[in-house]
Amino acid sequence: MLLGIETLLLILVLILAVVSLWIRDLMSSVVVFGAYSFLMCLIWTGMGAVDVAFTEAAVGAGVSTVFFVAVLFNTTRRIQFNPLDLSAKIFSAILCIGTGYLLMLGLSDLPSWGDPQALVNTNVSKYYIESAYKQTKVPNLVTAVLADYRAFDTMFETCVVFIAVLGIFMLLKKDGREPLKETSAKANDNLIIRVASRFMVPFIQLFGLYVVAHGHYSPGGGFQGGVILGASLILVAMAFNIEFVKQLLSIKRMLLLAVIGVIIFAGWGLVPVFLGQSFLDYSAWAALLPGTGEIMARSHSMLAVEIGVAITVMCGMYGIYMSLVSDGRFDKGL
Amino acid sequence: MILKFNYVIMIILMMLGLWAMIAKKNIIKKLIGMAIFQTGIILFYISMGAKSGSNIPILDYYDRYKPIDAAQYANPLTQILMLTAIVVGVATLGLGLTLARKIYDDYKTFNEDEILQEIKNEHD
C-alpha cells in the first residue's frame, strides 16, 4: 500500500466528483465521471485490490460511460436553469451534513488506515490467506474466496446481471418494428474506426478469454473477462452498425446465453446436491472428473463457474448497451 | 488525521452523492450522484482491508508452499464483497438509465421540475 500516492489520488478524486456534479452539461458531466472512475481504479490498485481495480476499469471506466453516452445519444444533454429552490437545497444540505456527522462520530473508533492488526484483517480473512491455497490450489486468493468460499454470493451476483438485462428488456423492448423517424446516414462511413476495430476486436476477445481462463493466477476472472468480451461486441456495434453485430450474436441468442450462463453456475453447484453433498460443494465433483482429487476438483470447478459468469456478464453488458442505444428497437445505434 | 484520511474522504464522497441524489433536479445527475455514493462505500470497504506494507492478495510462487504470514497480503475478503457491490452497482445503474430513458420518452425532459409541472397539468 502506498500512502503518499493514495492520498494525492483521493484529493484528485474528490475534485473530479465535485466537478462532475457541478458542470452544467450532461455530456461533460458523464465524461468527467468517466475520469473519476479511472482514478478510483488507480486507488484500488494502490491499496492492493487488483481484482477490484480490474472490475472498476472494465465496468466503471469503460462500460458505464458507454451506457451513459448511449442514453444521452437519443435524448438530450441540456440542463436548463431552474429557479433557485433555496429551501430544498438547505434541507438536503442539512440532511447530508447530519448523516455525515453521524458517520464521523463512528470514526474515532475505527482502526487507522492500513493497520494490519485490526480485527477486520485478522479474524476471518486471515484464515483465507493462510489456507485458501492449501484447500483449493488457487494462488489468487480473491478468485478462491469469490468462486468457492463465498460462491453463493457470486451466484446471486451473476443473477443480478441477468435480472438487469431482463428488466431492461421488459421495460424497453418494443413490439414489432416502428417506422424510423429519420433515415440513418450510412452507418459505417468511417474508415479509420472500421479498420482499427477490425484489428482490435480479435485481440480484445482473445484478451478477454485469457482474463477468464487465467483468473486463478492473475487478477481477473469471470466478471472482468465477461465485461471485456461484452465490450468487444459493443465496439463492433459502434464501429460498424447494429445490424452487423446482430449477425454475430442475435438478441434472442443473447438472452438464451445469458440465462445459460447462470444455469452453468447454478447447475454446477446443483450436481453435488444429487451426490449427497451440500449445494456448491465442488469437492463432490472429484467423483465425476477423472483423475482429480478433492482439491483439484475445487480448482477446476472454479474455472467452470467463472465461464458461466463470463457468459452471463458478456451477454448482460451487450444486451444493456443494445437496448439503451436503440431504445429497445435494435435497429440502429451510436 | 492522515491515518484516517481515507475515511474522511469516503464520508465526503458519500454525502456528496447523497446530496446530488436529493438536491439535483436533473435525473441523470441524480444517477451520477448515486454512482458516486456507491463508490464511497466501496472506498470504505477497500480501505479498511488495506494493510500498509502488504502486497496484492495473489500468492507469490515462492510463498505457495510455505506457511504464510497473513500481514503480507491485503485482505481478500473486503475485495470480494466489493466486487459484488460494483457489479450490483452497474446493474442498478443500467436499470436506472433505462427508467430515465423511459421518463424522457414520456415527458421529453430530464428535469424534475418540468416533469412535476407536466403531471400537474395532466391533472388539471
Added chain:
Amino acid sequence: MINIFTWASILLIVLMLMLVYRIIVGPTVIDRIVAVNVIGTKSIVLIVLMGIIFDRLAMFVDIAIGYGLLNFIASLAAAKYFKKHHRIDSKNITATEHTAKGATNGH
C-alpha cells in the same frame, strides 16, 4: 521505501492535477474529453509503475492492457456522439437540438 518509481508516480499525479484545470475550465466538451483521455493514458503508466513498486509487474500489466482497451471504447462512444450532435459547446443548446434535424446535416 521511496524510490524513483514512487517519485515518478507522484509526478504523474501532479500532471493529472494540471489536467483537472482543463477539465474544470475547458470551454467545450471536446477539451474535456481530450483531458480525460490524457488522464486515462497516464493512468495506464501509473498502473505499471505501481506494479514495479509492488514488485509484481506481471500482475499489473494485465490490468493496464484491459484499461487501455476499454478506455478506447469510451472515447469512441464520445466521438460517435459528436458525429451526430455537432454542437460541442454547451451554451445555448436549444430543446430541438437532439431532434432529427441536427442529426443528418453535414453529411
Added chain:
Amino acid sequence: MSMINQLPFYVVGIPLFTALIIGVLAIVQPKLVRLTGLVGIISGAYASLTLFLTVQQSGTKYYTFGNWPAPYGIEYSVDTLNALMILLIYAVSLLAYVYSLRSVIIEIPSNKHGYYYTLYFLLITGLIGITITGDAFNLYVLYEICALSSYALLASGGKRATLATFYYLLIGTVGACFYLIGVAYLFIKTGTLNMGQLFEHIPSIYFTSSILVAFIFINVGLFIKMALFPLHGWLPNVYTKAPISTTCLLAPLGTKLSIYILIRFYFHVFGPEYVFQVLNIQPFMVWLATLAIIVGSVYAIFHTNYRSTIAFIIVAEIGYIIGGLWIGHPDSIAASIYHILADSLMTLSLFMIAGTVLFYLKSEKTSAFALTFRQLRITSISLVVVFASIVGIPPTSGFFSKMYLIKGAFAMGHYQFIVALLFSSLASLFIFFRLFEAYFYSKPPEPAPSIIKEDRLFTLPMIGVSTGIILLGVTFNYWFSVISRIIPVGLR
C-alpha cells in the same frame, strides 16, 4: 446428506431454478411458462411446509454452502421464526401467483410474459433468501436481487409507474447502501459477517460509538425499505401505479420482510440486551410508531382512490408492528410477529380486491364500490372479511393481534399507542363504511346491473386468502405458542 437436511437449500433453490427454467422456456417454448411456474411454486410450498414441521420437531437447522464451516463460508440457519416466515412467503406467493395467471394477461403484453415470470420467480428467490440467510453480506446481495427485479416488475405499469419506480430506485439504493454502511461498521470492529459470530462479538463492543453508528444505519436503511413513517414517501406512489400482479406479490411481503429482518437483527445480531437495555430509545420509537399509525390512518381517510387508501393503511400497519416490537413486552412482541402474518394476508386480499374491481369496473374511485357490492359477489364478501380483520372484529386475525398489542402496551404504560390503535380502528371502520354507504345511498342504475361471473382464477385466491385470515384468527393459540418460543429469553 438426506433430503431433510437439504431442505434449507430447497426452499431457495426451487424458485431459483424455476426462474432459470422459465428463462429458457420464455425463449424456446413460451407456452410452458405458466405451468412450470405453478409446478415450481407448489413444490416449493411443499418443501417449506416440511421444513417448518421439521424445525418444530428438531430445532434449528444449519446448512453451509460449499461445505465450508460457518464464518468462512455462507451459512443458513433456520429456526422457527425463519421457517414461519418462509411458510408465509410461500403461502402468499402461491395465492398471488394463481391470481397473476389471469391478471398478467390483462396487464402485460403477451410477448413479455416470459420475462415477467422469470423476474417474478427471482423476486420470490430474493424474498426467501433474505429471510433465511445467516450472513450479513449475503443479505445485502439478496436484497438487491429483490430490489432490482421489483423495479423492473413495478415499472411495467405504464407512464406514472416509471417515474414512481425511478424514485423508488434512488431511495431503495440509499436504503440498501445505508444497510451496507452499518454492516461495514460492524465488520470493521469484528472482522466477520456471519450473524452468529457477530452476536458473540458484539457484547465486547457495547459501549463504542461504532456499534451505535452501525445500529443507526442498519435501522435507517431498513426503515426506508419498510416505509416507516417519516421515510414512507416512496410507498404510496409505487404501489398505486404498479401492475396489480406485481403489487399482489410485493406489497404483502416486501415491507413486512424488512420488519422481519429488523427483528432478526435485534434478536440475533445486536441482541435484545443491547437494543432494549443499553440503548434507551424505547419511548422515542414507540412515539414514532404512534405517529406512523395516526398519519397513515389520517391520509387513508382523505384519499378517495382505493389503492392510495390501501397504501396508507399499509403505512399505519407498519406502525403497529414496529410499535409492538419496541414496547418490548413479550405479549406485544408476539403480537407484532403474529401481525406480520396477519397483515401480509390482509394486504394481499386488499390488492386482489383492488385488481378485480379495476379489471371489471375500470375504476378505483370509492363510488365504484356501489357497483362492486351489486355485481361482484365474491369480491364483496372478501372485502367484508378483510375489513373486519383490519378493524379488529373477532374471530378474524386482526382482532387477536390488536388485543395483544393493547395488552402489552397497557402493561408497559404506553397509553398513546393504545389511543392510536383505537383511532386507527375507527378510521378503518370509517373507510369501510364509506365504501359500503355508496351501495345504500347511490341509486341503483337503470336497468339493474347483472351479476358478473368473476373469473375462477380471481375468486379462488380471494377465497383462499379470506379463509386464511379467518383461519389464522381461529387457530391463534397455536401460532402464539409457536411465536412465544421464538422470543429470546431476555425478553420473556
